[in-house]
Amino acid sequence: HPAEAFAQYAADGVERVVCEEKHMGSRAVALVCKDAEAATARFGTAGPTGALYTRTGRPFLDDPALTEGILDRLRTAVTAAGLWAEWDTDWVLLDAELMPWSLKAGGLLRSQ
Known part of the structure; x- marks a missing residue:
């Protein structure tokens, strides 16, 4: 129960706990x-502009077009935030939580 967790934090001297949904x-x-050229130069790929992996290192999705679509949205966000210039790089590695969960589990849900 959360009350027990908060009590333990207080007992340990933690003054503030931030909770998120x-x-x-x-x-x-x-x-x-940043683009296909950067992917080829850095990682030797021909075509893909990055990759999505599960936390255990397997491909996140079976559909290359869907993967590339997600990478494009992430690339757009990195560009809009100015991170390519700020970090002086043409690639980033992000540890993320992708939503909705059903995107990843859709095949599993359909097969059961």
């Missing part, structure tokens, strides 16, 4: 390159 997402590691 847990969303139903799937943990992913996203390798996002």
Whole structure:
């Protein structure tokens, strides 16, 4: 129960606890390159502009087009935030939680 956890934090001298709602997402590691040229130069790929992996290192999705679509949205966000220039890089590795969870589990849900 949360009251027990808060009591333990207080007993340990923790003055402030920040709580956040847990969303139903799937943990992913996203390798996002600035463009296809950066992906080829850095990782030797031909075509993909990055990769999505599960926390255990397997491909996150079976559909390359869907993977590339997610990478494109992430790349757009990195570009809008100015991170390519700020970090002086043409690739980033993000530890993320992708939502909705059903995107990842759709095949599993349909097969059961």
